Amino acid sequence: MRFAKYTAVIFLALGVSFGASAQEATLSVTIKNKHFSPSTLNAPAKKPIKITVHNADPVAAEFESSTLRVEKVVPPGGTVVINVKPLAPGNYGFFDDFNQSNQGVLIAK
Amino acid sequence: MLAALIVVFREVIEAGIVVGIVMAATRSVPGRGRWIAYGIFGGFIGACLVALFVERITEAFAGMGQELFNAGILGIAVAMLTWHNVWMASHGRELAAEAKALGQSVAAGSKTLLALAIVCGVAVLREGSEVVLFLYGIIVSTADTHVSVFLGGVAGLLLGALVSVLTYLGLLKIPGRYLFAVTTWMIAFLAAGLASQAVAFLQQADVVTSLSNVLWDSSGILPDSSFVGRVLHTLIGYTDQPSGMQVVVYLTVLVLTFGLMKAVSPPPIPAHLRR
Numbered sequence: 001m002r003f004a005k006y007t008a009v010i011f012l013a014l015g016v017s018f019g020a021s022a023q024e025a026t027l028s029v030t031i032k033n034k035h036f037s038p039s040t041l042n043a044p045a046k047k048p049i050k051i052t053v054h055n056a057d058p059v060a061a062e063f064e065s066s067t068l069r070v071e072k073v074v075p076p077g078g079t080v081v082i083n084v085k086p087l088a089p090g091n092y093g094f095f096d097d098f099n100q101s102n103q104g105v106l107i108a109k
Numbered sequence: 110m111l112a113a114l115i116v117v118f119r120e121v122i123e124a125g126i127v128v129g130i131v132m133a134a135t136r137s138v139p140g141r142g143r144w145i146a147y148g149i150f151g152g153f154i155g156a157c158l159v160a161l162f163v164e165r166i167t168e169a170f171a172g173m174g175q176e177l178f179n180a181g182i183l184g185i186a187v188a189m190l191t192w193h194n195v196w197m198a199s200h201g202r203e204l205a206a207e208a209k210a211l212g213q214s215v216a217a218g219s220k221t222l223l224a225l226a227i228v229c230g231v232a233v234l235r236e237g238s239e240v241v242l243f244l245y246g247i248i249v250s251t252a253d254t255h256v257s258v259f260l261g262g263v264a265g266l267l268l269g270a271l272v273s274v275l276t277y278l279g280l281l282k283i284p285g286r287y288l289f290a291v292t293t294w295m296i297a298f299l300a301a302g303l304a305s306q307a308v309a310f311l312q313q314a315d316v317v318t319s320l321s322n323v324l325w326d327s328s329g330i331l332p333d334s335s336f337v338g339r340v341l342h343t344l345i346g347y348t349d350q351p352s353g354m355q356v357v358v359y360l361t362v363l364v365l366t367f368g369l370m371k372a373v374s375p376p377p378i379p380a381h382l383r384r
Contacts, residue, residue: 059246
């Protein structure tokens, strides 16, 4: 128990806040027939965001965005979760690196 | 076809540059070609395995397996590069002296060939797994154009190899007595850049959370996605929106490398004892 207590203190000291998950915005997007659906995601600004990306196609995709600082392979038929730090209001483009004509945008307000 | 060529080429630029630098750093070390070839081949096999098990890796560590895997292998590369530089600083001179005594033109460094072979392997493994997934996706897709797209991908790979050759030949233009100093600096910056990339993955996985704010945004001047941005990203670890922690780790690796090199290097030979 003491160990758990210390661990909790250490994590808090490192800036990990256990309450953050309650305030997180969650978004989800599906890649189907080589297109993001929806291709426009609305998210609150200044809050941590979790994006769930599901790939319904039989080939791998790579969810990538330089402005969101994300680069993650989405296996065929697989689902990945992407952590995004709190964003300033604005538009953040993302795309499938394996099929760059497939693009979308995240709008933080 | 052109799109596939660009996708693959973008992925292999980094590995191409790394292999070129390693080739130059080990110039005239006997057996280096064989070791580096092993490294590249090992990286290729690794890339295929990663592509094959991408789902397992993705699901590991509560869905953060890809990030932790990438951070881990980048960490290995940083350790190997730093070790090479420090080892060379402590033994380079005696090795060069030994080689001269034996009448060989050995530039020293055969002892750290394994470390550098691993660095090449890691470079190929990391971006290679994406290339494998991308090309595999094209092969299994039923589109009529897949042959031409596949050929584009192969052309991209060959261009990546060309980057290797050009990096190597470019570095060889540097006079021999400066080459070692130049490759030492390049390897130090390479290590610092890879360490900062590893931090970015740890931040993406929410493992590292402090100093996660973006320090500056130079994407308007030189975006990461541009060709020059990509090359600088590999050479010196340039990134257009670095986090505070990335910069801290970057500088730490540089200071640590040069500090260790200074600490282990033998005292200079007094002038009256030279020759």
